[in-house]
Amino acid sequence: MAFADQYGPWALVTGASAGIGAEFARQIAARGVNVALVARRRERLAALGEEIEARHGVRTLAIAADLSEPDFLAPLTEALGARHVGLLVNNAGSGVTGEFLDHDLDDELRMLALNCRAPLILAHHFGARMRDDRRGGIIMLASIAGIVPTPQFAHYSATKAWNRYLGEGLHEELARDGVDVVSLCPGLTESEFFEHANVDPSGWPSPLRASIMNAEDVAAAGLKGLGGKSQVVPGLSYRMLMRASRLAPGGLSPWLVDRVMRFALPSHSDRG
Numbered sequence: 001m002a003f004a005d006q007y008g009p010w011a012l013v014t015g016a017s018a019g020i021g022a023e024f025a026r027q028i029a030a031r032g033v034n035v036a037l038v039a040r041r042r043e044r045l046a047a048l049g050e051e052i053e054a055r056h057g058v059r060t061l062a063i064a065a066d067l068s069e070p071d072f073l074a075p076l077t078e079a080l081g082a083r084h085v086g087l088l089v090n091n092a093g094s095g096v097t098g099e100f101l102d103h104d105l106d107d108e109l110r111m112l113a114l115n116c117r118a119p120l121i122l123a124h125h126f127g128a129r130m131r132d133d134r135r136g137g138i139i140m141l142a143s144i145a146g147i148v149p150t151p152q153f154a155h156y157s158a159t160k161a162w163n164r165y166l167g168e169g170l171h172e173e174l175a176r177d178g179v180d181v182v183s184l185c186p187g188l189t190e191s192e193f194f195e196h197a198n199v200d201p202s203g204w205p206s207p208l209r210a211s212i213m214n215a216e217d218v219a220a221a222g223l224k225g226l227g228g229k230s231q232v233v234p235g236l237s238y239r240m241l242m243r244a245s246r247l248a249p250g251g252l253s254p255w256l257v258d259r260v261m262r263f264a265l266p267s268h269s270d271r272g
């Protein structure tokens, strides 16, 4: 089935105002599907919508919403109106590095709502119509940090494991109904994420900096995997790293990851 027939007429991309989400929106539009763009910064969404409409001749809709708020769904569906969503990209997410116990619990709960509660609600809401239609797709944004437990990013890593598991479970469950689901597990990717996560790669050794992927390639890998794989890890080096981590007894050691994280995050490493 052609992309637009399987996943159209509308896609809904959360976190479309920056990074990987904006790239998803561009690449989905290039395949002839209209895109509803969701994030908090309305002007960014409107500018991206204009760019996409001019370049690809599809329609866009900007929906300003804070997905960490408890009641985000009703205004979002109201803004969508009768538009029929055949593709959901559960992309919006954030996380802050550092020691778990030094983080404010309310901030962690807001991250949990954004990274897990919102994608759960959206997958449940839009998935129901997809199952009835016997077509559609859902992309869950996980991470390599959702494959390897990541000290100094522990709660974020747990939220990404949650997305990975939900996506991979639904991949099998919804395949029977003609709905494609994939968990996308990027490694380090150029976006605004580092800034929000309190990470500064400028001082990293060049091999580590060279491992940073661009958002365009990450989104492309997710769309390529949709309809086939249950999990996609973009980039050969990250795929090899994840394979090696599975071969290590008990997985890649959190002890080792902790050392790497403390090296990469010198501001967090002063507790010995």
Ligand SMILES: NC(=O)c1ccc[n+]([C@@H]2O[C@H](COP(=O)([O-])OP(=O)(O)OC[C@H]3O[C@@H](n4cnc5c(N)ncnc54)[C@H](OP(=O)(O)O)[C@@H]3O)[C@@H](O)[C@H]2O)c1
Residues within 6 Å of the ligand: 014, 015, 016, 017, 018, 019, 020, 021, 038, 039, 040, 041, 042, 044, 065, 066, 067, 068, 091, 092, 093, 094, 114, 141, 142, 143, 144, 185, 186, 187, 188, 189, 190, 191, 192, 193, 194, 196
């Ligand atoms: N970059 C990486 O290295 C990396 C690696 C693995 C996985 N990921 C995952 O990839 C996804 C996209 O991240 P990115 O790298 O593209 O980060 P980004 O550039 O920081 O983009 C995050 C997006 O989420 C939106 N967002 C943040 N808080 C929101 C809220 N409360 N309500 C609604 N939207 C919100 C932001 O828009 P507004 O600020 O306008 O709301 C923005 O559009 C995330 O799920 C992240 O966990 C990223």
